[in-house]
């Protein structure tokens with residue numbers, strides 16, 4: 413049966429406007445009207461009272477690794493290189509499909525609870541499982557089978573790339589239409605140029621976007637320059653590997669040439685401030701990227717380097733840290749950060765029909781309870797949302813008109829079971845290591 417609902421007496425907020433005492437009418441998967449409350453015909457529609465709530469687009473997380481939620485806390489105070497080589501890679505070598513699946517389920521519960529309706533997920537384990545659970549829980553996602561080819565033979569490299577393309581194609585063709593696929597070579601320091609070329613060619617042949625971790629630390633950039641005579645970003649831009657629609661994840665240590673090149677070539681950036689801070693990697697030049705109108709969105713990265721998947725945390729970091737580094741409070745507005753966390757992310761991940769609360773857009777939205785002490789008084793809702801709210805203030809989540817969370821209760825996944833299984837999977841994994 414076609415879903416029909418109308419949220420009334422609500423404050424609608426998206427990257428373009430705040431509209432108080434509004435009503436949003438949903439028919440099937442779409443928003444069919446946004447108007448002043450009381451102006452819309454309600455016959456035959458389930459009426460949802462949005463009094464005291466903000467209705468905004470679901471948040472979009474453009475970078476993460478869901479299975480790593482099981483590795484939360486295993487390495488908290490190391491820089492990226494040591495974090496990966498001494499702790500994470502040895503730990504990942506002992507993760508199996510079952511524990512990865514438990515991590516993915518836990519990540520989905522955490523993201524859903526905190527208002528994320530669309531996310532990117534790249535990993536080498538639990539790929540079919542990640543696609544299945546995303547379909548079942550009703551979320552949207554861009555999924556990728558990540559590739560690290562350090563030490564792999566040419567034959568193994570080909571196999572990894574073929575598997576990544578097959579997986580991304582399967583996601584693109586998933587029955588719900590809510591999945592996208594991406595080709596994700598891990599980084600320039602784990603994938604040599606000839607492999608990156610092959611990955612980009614394969615991505616183009618299959619009309620898939622290429623995502624890559626890049627320019628995350630100063631050490632990465634220095635080593636790349638010493639080996640190839642160029643920064644990783646300029647090198648990959650000139651080689652045609654980073655191109656229109658590619659996603660540069662991190663882009664912390666980028667110079668003016670890198671930034672101009674990314675702008676000219678139409679490269680998108682996933683800004684992951686919390687992970688970059690925690691790993692001591694640095695701070696991406698967000699104000700410069702925004703000045704150049706590079707499409708920037710927000711990512712949490714994994715729970716092993718963040719340590720939460722709550723995009724409200726990420727919004728606050730993105731809004732705050734650049735004011736400090738630039739000593740200029742106006743460089744990041746709360747409204748521009750909402751734009752990054754919603755419509756920019758949706759477009760970057762290949763979902764142009766979501767991210768705004770407008771007629772014709774997918775009915776992907778969340779409700780936020782503004783009756784909490786830290787959100788009173790209501791003066792500037794963009795500011796309240798970015799500087800004061802957290803994922804715990806999200807009460808309801810809808811994707812394509814379907815309720816995935818109502819009044820704080822998850823409807824499409826058994827939260828208690830997922831948490832219990834994650835605890836057990838982590839214990840078993842630890843005992844077996």
Ligand SMILES: CSC[C@H]1O[C@@H](n2cnc3c(O)ncnc32)[C@H](O)[C@@H]1O
Nearest residue numbers: 500534535536558559560598625713
């Ligand atoms: C090939 S699977 C994904 C691979 O990426 C690693 N990873 C997670 N977060 C980061 C990051 O911020 N920079 C670089 N690599 C990262 C993860 O541990 C897996 O090995």
Ligand SMILES: [Zn+2]
Nearest residue numbers: 476625713714
């Ligand atoms: Zn990452």
